[in-house]
Amino acid sequence: MSIVTKAPDVTPEEYLEGEELSEYKHEYENGHIIAMVGANRNHNIIQINLTGALFNHVNPSFDFPDQTSQKNSVSH
Numbered sequence: 001m002s003i004v005t006k007a008p009d010v011t012p013e014e015y016l017e018g019e020e021l022s023e024y025k026h027e028y029e030n031g032h033i034i035a036m037v038g039a040n041r042n043h044n045i046i047q048i049n050l051t052g053a054l055f056n057h058v059n060p061s062f063d064f065p066d067q068t069s070q071k072n073s074v075s076h
Helices: 012-021 041-057
Strands: 026-029 032-035
Touching (some): 012 026
């Protein structure tokens, strides 16, 4: 017989505190911490090129597109 337990929800403050100490990046969604997949050099080159292309086409009144190294808070 197995018992399924639910992991306790994590507050945004607890998540941010843990991210400062973590070697790897994670996402925070509705109280749950989700490990992010690591990227390789080719992925980073593609991301840089795409960000540059987007920036060249963005209206100046819009925000600059964020890179993956930045942490953002999104409200629904």
